[in-house]
Amino acid sequence: MNNKYTALIKQDADWWLGWIEKIPGVNCQAATHDELVESLRVTLQEALTFYS
Structure with a gap:
């Protein structure tokens, strides 16, 4: 299943911040930005594995 x-991503001074709604x-x-997107992907996958 593809969910x-x-x-949500924003830049604050020299840092990129993001979270998954x-x-x-x-x-x-x-x-x-690229590092943030990859980090969000990995963290989301870990969270989905943990909650399932």
């Missing part, structure tokens, strides 16, 4: 999740605990920060 879609919404990531409706999935508690999936939030990350990184130095670049």
Whole structure:
């Protein structure tokens, strides 16, 4: 099953911050946008594995 999740991403000074809507605990920060997106993907996958 392919579920879609919404990531909210913003830049704050030198850091990129992001979190996944409706999935508690999936939030990350990184130095670049690409690093943030990858970190969110990994963290989301871990959370989904943990909750299932």
